[in-house]
Amino acid sequence: MPGQSGTLAVPDGDGAPPDGAVAPRGPQRGGLAVLQVLRHREFGIFWAGQAISLVGTWMQAFAQGWVVATLTASARALGYVNFAGSLPMLVLMPFGGVAADRRDRRSILIATQWAMLVLAAIMGALVAAHRLRLWHVYALSLALGVASAFDLPAYQAFYPQLVEREELPQAISLNQATFHGSRIIGPALAGAIVSLWGTASAFFANGASFLAVIVSLGKIRPRPAPAGDQPASTWSLMGEGIQYVRDRPRLQSLLGFTGITTLFIFPNLAVLMPYYIKYVLHAGPQGLGIMMSISGIGALLGAVLMLSVPSESRTRRIAMAAVVILGTMSVLAWARHLWIAVLAAAIQSLAIAQSLGLVSIIVQEMVPDALRGRVMSLYSMMFTGVMPFAALGVTALADSIGMRRELQLAGALYTLSAVILLWRATAAPAEK
Secondary structure, three states: OOOOOOOOOOOOOOOOOOOOOOOOOOOOOOHHHHHHHHHOHHHHHHHHHHHHHHHHHHHHHHHHHHHHHHHOOOHHHHHHHHHHHHHHHHHHHHHHHHHHHHOOHHHHHHHHHHHHHHHHHHHHHHHHOOOOOHHHHHHHHHHHHHHHHHHHHHHHHHHHHOOOHHHHHHHHHHHHHHHHHHHHHHHHHHHHHHHHHOOHHHHHHHHHHHHHHHHHHHHOOOOOOOOOOOOOOHHHHHHHHHHHHHOOHHHHHHHHHHHHHHHHHHHHHHHOHHHHHHHHOOOOHHHHHHHHHHHHHHHHHHHHHHOOOOHHHHHHHHHHHHHHHHHHHHHHHHOOOHHHHHHHHHHHHHHHHHHHHHHHHHHHHHOOHHHHHHHHHHHHHHHHHOHHHHHHHHHHHHHHHOHHHHHHHHHHHHHHHHHHHHHHHHHOOOOO
């Protein structure tokens, strides 16, 4: 999935980019125009590998969530798994950002793909041998978080080496659409192969899917990353990226908006959904597969539509999406039937994909290339590093007050925070 100064020259739009940043060229086009970015050979090969790997990722997400929900009836267990996977990203991702600006990004990605392949294979072997225990899931999630802390910043910063800088919005939009499209294919495919060959097959399939990325990285020749005047110390490099964000209130607000979505909304949609399906709606694994796939359709539609949003309307569209998210949280809290919940989750996924996708486009367009890895590591921290604490808090609330009340409370806190952050984003003076 998921920096720039985040500047908005007018209350509803984006400002002029700082020196070395990407300057948007007129209104962005949506629909099939986004596919034009595939004419770049290096990007096309890399995108194809990523598309295959993302399907495998969602297959494992389906299998792992159901395995954990089967091992224990506690919502907290799902939170602990997410905590174990996300905590290393919170701690190590700034170092991953420095590495992405200092080292060869392709080499970093190859190393992290191999690491994730091995971890998926180990999980599959434990499931196949009927020896999987919760502590195995925690330990493997922790190791996966370490690999992801270096993978995500390098991945986010790799785009400008594959496409022209003015085509970053198209590349980001296509990646978002692929990510959410894989949410449709992955769970459905996982359900099919699990019924034929058992749960372990989903983990083995995910491990094999990483080979597609490794092969694609071996075939491409990306442009060299631009070199900046970088201090020798890792801490100095890290501090430079943090200072860049601290000097830009609008960028802080956009990163904060991503953070509150992760804090209040994502744990319910991504972590607690197996618990919601099994213990709130009293449905089975087929219901979970339907929920994941249909919500993936909504997210895919949101990702496809976001590129047609004019730059001057992006903040307004983000605010509209926040209102939709609040409404769908309320519907999920009161739903008694699977298909009502599925429809609400699909609409919510559309709104999330569009709002966070627009934030990502703004950030990627305006960040200087020499700082891209470090700023994008901070952006990724808001997306993934917040999750360990969010998952623990939300799952604990679901256990103590019930998931329906937890959904109402999370929706109210999200709305209050979104109002404050979006007001701050539009009220701050334009930055250069």
